[in-house]
Amino acid sequence: AQSVTQPDARVTVSEGASLQLRCKYSYSATPYLFWYVQYPRQGLQMLLKYYSGDPVVQGVNGFEAEFSKSDSSFHLRKASVHWSDSAVYFCAVSYNYAQGLTFGLGTRVSVFP
Amino acid sequence: EAAVTQSPRSKVAVTGGKVTLSCHQTNNHDYMYWYRQDTGHGLRLIHYSYVADSTEKGDIPDGYKASRPSQENFSLILELASLSQTAVYFCASSPTGKNTLYFGAGTRLSVL
Numbered sequence: 001a002q003s004v005t006q007p008d009a010r011v012t013v014s015e016g017a018s019l020q021l022r023c024k025y026s027y028s029a030t031p032y033l034f035w036y037v038q039y040p041r042q043g044l045q046m047l048l049k050y051y052s053g054d055p056v057v058q059g060v061n062g063f064e065a066e067f068s069k070s071d072s073s074f075h076l077r078k079a080s081v082h083w084s085d086s087a088v089y090f091c092a093v094s095y096n097y098a099q100g101l102t103f104g105l106g107t108r109v110s111v112f113p
Numbered sequence: 114e115a116a117v118t119q120s121p122r123s124k125v126a127v128t129g130g131k132v133t134l135s136c137h138q139t140n141n142h143d144y145m146y147w148y149r150q151d152t153g154h155g156l157r158l159i160h161y162s163y164v165a166d167s168t169e170k171g172d173i174p175d176g177y178k179a180s181r182p183s184q185e186n187f188s189l190i191l192e193l194a195s196l197s198q199t200a201v202y203f204c205a206s207s208p209t210g211k212n213t214l215y216f217g218a219g220t221r222l223s224v225l
Contacts (some may be wrong), residue, residue: 032212043117043203043216044156051212090155094212098163100146100171100205101214105155 002027004091004104012110015083021076021107023091031093033074034101035065038088047089050074061085086111116140119204119217126224132191134220136204144207145187146214147171147179149200156203162187163209194224 003026013019025031032051036044048059055067065076074091088108092101117138126132138145144163148156158171160179168179176198178190191198201221205214 034212041218043205043218044214045216046213049213098144098161099169100144100148100158100161100207101156101212102158103156105153 002031002093002095002102004093004102006089006091006104006107008107009105010108010110012112013081015111015113016080019076019078019081019085019109021089021091021109023074023076023104025072025074025091025093027072027093027095029095030069031095033065033067034092034094035059035063035074035076036090036092036103038090038106040087044090047076081109081111083111083113085109117204117206117215117217119202119220121220122218123221124223126191126194126222128194128196128224130194132194132198132222132224134189134191134202134204134222136187136189136217137185138187138204138206138215139185140206140208140215141184142206142215143184143209145181146205146207147177147187147189148203148205149173149198150203150219151200159189159202196224198222199224 034049035047088106091104146161147159162168162181180188204217
């Protein structure tokens with residue numbers, strides 16, 4: 001069965017610093033890959049998605065992610081974080097659009113001034 | 114405007130009681146999903162539907178029923194609520210052939 005691993009449960013960064021969140025998936029084929037963000041007391045919102053083409057994909061609010069087939073990874077990056085980026089970030093995969101997404105456990109990001 | 118609306122936003126239920134969580138979407142999407150979110154488990158798929166009057170089991174369907182009376186509405190039903198069903202429940206919709214889910218704001222359910 002497919003699985004998604006986000007090894008970091010919590011990340012703390014200073015405002016203006018760079019951010020990288022790690023994600024690895026487990027499956028023989030390349031799935032659709034996603035990053036979602038959940039702000040406090042809200043639902044999830046998609047930041048970006050990847051299926052094929054350029055391994056670096058751009059998302060909203062300055063986020064980007066890089067796909068690596070050899071490493072089965074899809075890491076999320078942001079060059080300079082703002083306090084408003086404090087949220088929980090979920091990596092997700094899909095192999096069959098009909099059956100929704102499989103999510104990782106999430107990484108809680110706290111940005112301090 | 115919110116395209117996926119869940120009601121209620123929070124609910125306290127008694128063990129053994131019946132609970133119905135409702136979801137309404139204005140996205141004109143065929144697919145709808147129910148997930149639960151628990152600390153340490155992330156989001157897990159309970160039921161989904163790709164057409165009115167039909168529902169499918171997800172990864173953790175035990176103890177839950179779903180109902181899709183129309184394209185816009187998708188309900189999650191707990192016939193006999195249990196303590197272990199305390200969680201935050203999210204509804205989402207998705208267009209056919211796409212992999213992008215649009216989530217509601219969630220329902221926080223506490224079973225006492």
